[in-house]
Amino acid sequence: MVSPILIIAxxxxxxxxxxxxxxxxxxxxxxxxxxxVSVNLVISIYVIQNAMVKPILVFTGGFKPPFAIxxxxxxxxxxxxxxVQILAFCMISYQMGKKGELPENKFYTLFILNVMxxxxxxxxxxxxxxxxxxxxxxxxxxxxxxxxxDKAALEGSMKYLIISSIGSSLFLIAIALIYGQLGTLNxxxxxxxxxxxxxSVLITAFLLIVSAFFIESEIFPFNGWAPDAxxxxxxxxxxxxxxxxxxxxxxxxxxxxxxxxxxxxxxxxFLTFGITTFIIAExxxxxxxxxxRMLAYSSIGQMGLILAIMGIGTxxxxxxxxxxxxxxxxxxxxxxxxxxxxxxxxxxxEIEQFRGFGRKRPFLGALMSIAILNLLGFxxxxxxxxxxxxxxxxxxxxxxxxxxxxxxxxxxxVYYYFRFLKISYxxxxxxxxxxxxxxxxxxxxxxxxxxxxxxxxxxxxITNFINSAAMALMDKAHYIQWVLGG
Amino acid sequence: xxxEIIFYGSSVALISLGIMIVLTKRNLIKMIVGLSILDSGxxxxxxxxxxxNGGTAPIMNENWSVVVDPVPQALVLTAIVIGVAVMAxxxxxxxxxxxxxxxxxxxxxxxxxx
Amino acid sequence: MMKDxxxxxxxxxxxxxxxxxxxxxxxxxxxxxxxxxxxxxxVKDGVQETGAQNIVTTIVVLYRGFDTLGExxxxxxxxxxxxxxxxxxRDKKKNKKKTxxxxxxxxxxxxxxxxxxxxxxxxxxxxxxxxxxxxxxGVVIATAFLLMFLADPYAFVSEKKLSISEGTVxxxxxxxxxxxxxxxxxxxxxxLPTGSPGTLLSGGIIPVIYVLIGIKVGSELxxxxxxxxxxxxxx
Numbered sequence: 061m062v063s064p065i066l067i068i069a070x071x072x073x074x075x076x077x078x079x080x081x082x083x084x085x086x087x088x089x090x091x092x093x094x095x096x097v098s099v100n101l102v103i104s105i106y107v108i109q110n111a112m113v114k115p116i117l118v119f120t121g122g123f124k125p126p127f128a129i130x131x132x133x134x135x136x137x138x139x140x141x142x143x144v145q146i147l148a149f150c151m152i153s154y155q156m157g158k159k160g161e162l163p164e165n166k167f168y169t170l171f172i173l174n175v176m177x178x179x180x181x182x183x184x185x186x187x188x189x190x191x192x193x194x195x196x197x198x199x200x201x202x203x204x205x206x207x208x209x210d211k212a213a214l215e216g217s218m219k220y221l222i223i224s225s226i227g228s229s230l231f232l233i234a235i236a237l238i239y240g241q242l243g244t245l246n247x248x249x250x251x252x253x254x255x256x257x258x259x260s261v262l263i264t265a266f267l268l269i270v271s272a273f274f275i276e277s278e279i280f281p282f283n284g285w286a287p288d289a290x291x292x293x294x295x296x297x298x299x300x301x302x303x304x305x306x307x308x309x310x311x312x313x314x315x316x317x318x319x320x321x322x323x324x325x326x327x328x329x330f331l332t333f334g335i336t337t338f339i340i341a342e343x344x345x346x347x348x349x350x351x352x353r354m355l356a357y358s359s360i361g362q363m364g365l366i367l368a369i370m371g372i373g374t375x376x377x378x379x380x381x382x383x384x385x386x387x388x389x390x391x392x393x394x395x396x397x398x399x400x401x402x403x404x405x406x407x408x409x410e411i412e413q414f415r416g417f418g419r420k421r422p423f424l425g426a427l428m429s430i431a432i433l434n435l436l437g438f439x440x441x442x443x444x445x446x447x448x449x450x451x452x453x454x455x456x457x458x459x460x461x462x463x464x465x466x467x468x469x470x471x472x473x474v475y476y477y478f479r480f481l482k483i484s485y486x487x488x489x490x491x492x493x494x495x496x497x498x499x500x501x502x503x504x505x506x507x508x509x510x511x512x513x514x515x516x517x518x519x520x521x522i523t524n525f526i527n528s529a530a531m532a533l534m535d536k537a538h539y540i541q542w543v544l545g546g
Numbered sequence: 547x548x549x550e551i552i553f554y555g556s557s558v559a560l561i562s563l564g565i566m567i568v569l570t571k572r573n574l575i576k577m578i579v580g581l582s583i584l585d586s587g588x589x590x591x592x593x594x595x596x597x598x599n600g601g602t603a604p605i606m607n608e609n610w611s612v613v614v615d616p617v618p619q620a621l622v623l624t625a626i627v628i629g630v631a632v633m634a635x636x637x638x639x640x641x642x643x644x645x646x647x648x649x650x651x652x653x654x655x656x657x658x659x660x
Numbered sequence: 661m662m663k664d665x666x667x668x669x670x671x672x673x674x675x676x677x678x679x680x681x682x683x684x685x686x687x688x689x690x691x692x693x694x695x696x697x698x699x700x701x702x703v704k705d706g707v708q709e710t711g712a713q714n715i716v717t718t719i720v721v722l723y724r725g726f727d728t729l730g731e732x733x734x735x736x737x738x739x740x741x742x743x744x745x746x747x748x749x750r751d752k753k754k755n756k757k758k759t760x761x762x763x764x765x766x767x768x769x770x771x772x773x774x775x776x777x778x779x780x781x782x783x784x785x786x787x788x789x790x791x792x793x794x795x796x797x798g799v800v801i802a803t804a805f806l807l808m809f810l811a812d813p814y815a816f817v818s819e820k821k822l823s824i825s826e827g828t829v830x831x832x833x834x835x836x837x838x839x840x841x842x843x844x845x846x847x848x849x850x851x852l853p854t855g856s857p858g859t860l861l862s863g864g865i866i867p868v869i870y871v872l873i874g875i876k877v878g879s880e881l882x883x884x885x886x887x888x889x890x891x892x893x894x895x
Binding site for chain 3: 072170188
């Protein structure tokens with residue numbers, strides 16, 4: 061039996077190991093990080109196998125919940141952790157193929173701990189422990205965004221730090237309010253006793269938590285930091301921000317609002333904010349002339365779409381949302397990594413500079429096209445199935461206004477992505493694109509593209525997992541029962 | 547009653563003061579001070595929730611009768627350390643920002659505005 | 661000018677609204693009333709279960725030990741990220757001339773330095789008996805280095821030694837947790853005998869972990885100070 065806590069223990073050990081040798085050997089971080097991420101990937105495969113049979117409950121310190129912190133890994137956590145580990149593996153392989161950021165050992169330490177923080181957020185069953193992992197993720201992200209130390213990076217990191225710190229303080233206040241009412245911190249225990257909380261305290265705590273995690277998951281109007289942090293950070297870090305850091309915030313929001321709080325206003329709240337974010341972000345993306353900023357706004361818009369779908373609140377809707385999380389994470393990881401790789405070699409920023417790029421460099425161009433088509437939901441890609449699920453679910457619940465808004469924003473998205481594709485496949489002008497793609501970079505990007513296409517052709521590979529994940533998120537009574545009764 | 551006003555009142559005052567400073571000030575150092583005040587307010591609130599009338603420190607030697615709730619104390623210890631870490635990060639970034647931009651006024655740090 | 665005045669008014673309005681709203685919510689948690697649920701269990705059974713007198717310590721190290729591991733990680737992260745952000749910064753400022761502290765200060769520092777270290781160690785070794793513990797102890801140790809830096813601007817702490825001690829202690833902490841996992845199937849479970857409460861050798865792994873935390877916090881804060889101090893002449 062492989063305990064999911066090993067993911068955290070192993071990452072921590074590796075981080076300290078790098079610190080121990082960092083002044084002795086310059087290249088140690090790269091190797092240790094690669095080994096760690098690979099081992100974590102293997103562990104998370106074991107974890108999802110076990111969790112599909114029966115949710116895994118891990119005690120720490122040898123005391124039963126609610127008296128000590130426990131990890132509660134159900135199908136949703138296990139699926140998302142596996143997703144994070146696959147992405148982290150692809151990113152670290154990408155990072156192998158190019159020169160690391162300086163100082164290299166410190167970069168890899170931050171990378172490992174960031175992945176650990178995200179996995180911890182997804183696995184923990186204790187609300188204060190969630191806060192601690194949230195802070196680990198946040199602090200390592202500030203460091204990663206700022207690591208290039210130029211003007212843009214520093215400014216993006218500073219904005220992120222200030223806004224996100226307000227969010228974490230609000231979360232702390234919410235925890236204090238709940239603790240003052242219930243005297244407990246375990247999520248299942250809180251969920252069981254939530255009806256004993258005074259009404260106004262409950263609403264306040266819920267709103268504080270919602271604003272804290274809206275900040276992290278880039279929901280309008282709390283997303284002022286996001287485009288700047290995306291543009292300021294370097295390739296791998298941007299992919300991380302879009303691929304799993306924002307998803308971790310979203311996961312925490314979902315877990316707390318569906319399982320722990322379970323109050324009715326969440327649905328209309330999520331729908332309103334999600335749709336607003338989706339439309340505003342897509343319209344902002346339309347006006348961008350810089351590719352990376354366009355991708356950043358598209359990323360924010362997708363988070364809004366996912367949140368809106370979750371706001372419908374049925375099990376099919378949650379299924380569609382989780383499927384969209386999967387697609388968006390892979391598509392954006394490919395796009396940001398490919399863009400970053402081109403940017404390093406050519407310094408291209410503006411969309412116009414990519415004219416003819418797809419013809420000159422068919423390999424990278426094809427990868428980017430796959431990612432874009434997947435994001436837009438074209439057949440034979442995984443995105444097709446999630447878009448179908450989203451639209452049919454919105455239609456079935458007769459929310460026609462929502463359907464109109466979603467279709468409008470989706471058309472905008474299709475328009476600007478096709479504008480980019482058209483530019484990149486029009487007559488060649490520039491000839492400075494990288495001559496050859498590095499082997500490790502190519503492998504990493506191809507792996508993600510293959511996953512996307514494989515799921516698109518055989519969606520049954522993962523629909524099973526996503527179905528049980530959606531079921532786990534909807535079933536509050538079952539969560540309480542297996543955490544406190546087990 | 548009086549101590550309720552003192553503890554809750556001052557923690558709420560610190561929290562709202564912190565939010566006000568972060569939202570209205572334009573100097574990075576002042577904003578970071580605001581974050582620190584917000585953090586202290588949250589910590590003070592957390593620790594005052596654990597107070598029990600007549601309680602002493604939760605150390606279980608022979609002569610204890612009423613002790614305060616030990617859990618918030620442990621939580622605040624964690625929260626304080628996290629606050630320190632965030633402050634250190636923020637100040638390091640500010641040092642670098644001053645080096646690159648020569649100013650701490652956020653109106654003039656606009657590399658990324660489109 | 662007009663705009664500043666306007667912004668201050670907005671600020672005051674925010675202050676008043678947030679304050680009144682939050683206060684009307686927090687008073688629902690009656691101040692001073694006995695609201696303990698988890699706390700009761702810890703107060704009643706904590707000493708028997710763990711053998712440590714100081715319940716806060718028990719919670720920090722055993723019941724919520726996983727948080728503490730995370731907390732140590734946060735500090736480690738901050739030290740690492742700060743080093744990464746400030747790397748290469750100090751080289752430009754090398755030739756600045758610095759003034760030494762007066763003779764009295766530097767001699768006193770030499771005498772105080774070992775005593776502060778000793779006091780810090782006392783705090784973290786007795787963490788399970790008296791108020792205090794690894795974090796305060798570590799901070800006290802870091803103040804000894806701060807005093808040294810203040811007294812002698814040319815004082816030097818090797819970054820290599822700091823990172824080695826950080827790394828070793830961190831790995832030992834994780835290994836302590838893993839031993840618990842191996843022996844009792846629970847990460848960070850106490851695998852040492854509880855001993856008789858009130859004596860120095862009691863509380864299972866609490867003293868062990870507190871010694872590790874003390875050293876780790878001490879070296880990390882010293883590292884933070886060391887990194888930040890190089891820049892005092894920069895601005």
